[in-house]
Amino acid sequence: MKIIKAFIVAFSMYSRIPMPRFNWESEDMKYHLIFFPWVGAVIGGLEYLLYIFYETHQIPSLVMALLAIAIPLGVTGGFHLDGFMDMEDAMSSWQTREKRLEILKDPHIGAFSVINVITVGILFLAMVLLMSKQAFTIWCFSFFVSRALSGICVVRCKKAKEDGLLHTEAKTASDKVVFVALLIQLILVILFSIYLNPLYGIFMTIMGIEIAIIDMRKAKRLLGGITGDVMGWFVVNAEVLIAVVLGLTSINW
Numbered sequence: 001m002k003i004i005k006a007f008i009v010a011f012s013m014y015s016r017i018p019m020p021r022f023n024w025e026s027e028d029m030k031y032h033l034i035f036f037p038w039v040g041a042v043i044g045g046l047e048y049l050l051y052i053f054y055e056t057h058q059i060p061s062l063v064m065a066l067l068a069i070a071i072p073l074g075v076t077g078g079f080h081l082d083g084f085m086d087m088e089d090a091m092s093s094w095q096t097r098e099k100r101l102e103i104l105k106d107p108h109i110g111a112f113s114v115i116n117v118i119t120v121g122i123l124f125l126a127m128v129l130l131m132s133k134q135a136f137t138i139w140c141f142s143f144f145v146s147r148a149l150s151g152i153c154v155v156r157c158k159k160a161k162e163d164g165l166l167h168t169e170a171k172t173a174s175d176k177v178v179f180v181a182l183l184i185q186l187i188l189v190i191l192f193s194i195y196l197n198p199l200y201g202i203f204m205t206i207m208g209i210e211i212a213i214i215d216m217r218k219a220k221r222l223l224g225g226i227t228g229d230v231m232g233w234f235v236v237n238a239e240v241l242i243a244v245v246l247g248l249t250s251i252n253w
Contacts, residue, residue, distance in 0.1 A: 003031065010035035014147075016077045017042065033151040034181045037189075039075065040143030046071050047140045051133065065128040069121065072143065072239070083232020084120070085113035090222075090229075097224055101160060104229045120240050127240075127247030135246040138200035141193045145204065146238035148186040149212045150231050155179050157216050160225035200246055207245050211238045 005022070009032040012019045017039075047068055054064040073081065090100040092112035131139060155175045194201030215237060219230040 002027070006031040007035045007038075011039060014079060015039045015042070015075050017075065031178060031181075033154060033178045034185075036151045037144045037147040037182070037185055040145070040147040043072050043075050043143040044140035046075070047143070048137065051136055055133075061129055065125050068128045069124045080232035080235040081117065083229035084236040085109055085117055086229040087233035088113040088116045097222065100223055101227070104223075104227060120236065123240055124243060127243040130247035130250050131243070132250040134197045135200050135250045138193050138197055138204050139243055139246050141189055141201075142204055142208065142239050142242040144189050145186065145193075145208045146235045146242075148182050148189070149208055149238065150235050151182045152179060152186070153212060153216055153226060153234070154231060155182075158220060158225035160219070160223040160227045160230070200249070203245050203249060204242050207242045208238050211241055 006029070008019045008022075009029055011017050013032070014036055050064060050067055050071065053059070054061070086104045086106075089106075089110040089112055090103040092110070093100060093103055095103070128136070128139075155178050190201065190205050193204060212234065215230070215234040216226065219226050223230065
């Protein structure tokens with residue numbers, strides 16, 4: 001029952017997929033991060049089905065690419081993109097650590113976040129159009145990989161604040177169990193992706209881990225640690241930059 005509740009909590013928090021409702025207790029959040037990557041699995045599965053539909057029904061490639069961009073937003077409701085935009089505003093402010101943390105809590109958006117989110121959308125569109133079928137298939141795994149890495153960072157990295165959703169998640173989570181479970185899932189998915197296509201699987205893995213290291217170090221330097229917005233920012237960065245690598249390597253140089 002604890003596992004079922006943890007699964008429901010994870011999908012209720014990180015997706016718009018309808019889930020049964022019940023009163024959450026701290027015990028119910030103990031293992032919910034284990035199932036966080038499975039929201040990415042749903043996104044990846046829908047992306048793959050979209051590509052099959054694109055092949056069998058010969059819809060225009062531009063329509064397919066636009067739908068591919070829309071799927072993550074539809075499943076999550078833009079949950080991570082909101083954190084990405086907040087983080088872009090905070091970083092672009094060139095303010096003190098305390099001021100940046102205040103900006104993260106500000107519900108208003110600034111010019112830099114709008115500029116960067118448009119840039120991300122253009123990159124996504126261009127790279128999906130460039131990807132070969134093999135690259136697109138491996139890209140579908142990136143939604144799982146980015147969330148598994150995000151969950152690992154949540155339980156292992158220093159927090160910037162002693163309050164907020166991320167702090168609650170980390171505090172209620174069973175660190176060792178969640179870390180081991182996420183690591184095992186991550187390794188299995190990476191191995192399977194490499195089995196399907198060694199080149200693209202390795203590129204996805206290297207880029208995902210590298211972005212995690214860079215983003216966590218940057219968050220520590222600018223904010224003193226990670227926040228929920230930082231993790232949303234990381235998920236978007238990982239998925240976009242993995243798409244960039246897979247798209248560029250699909251070009252017949």
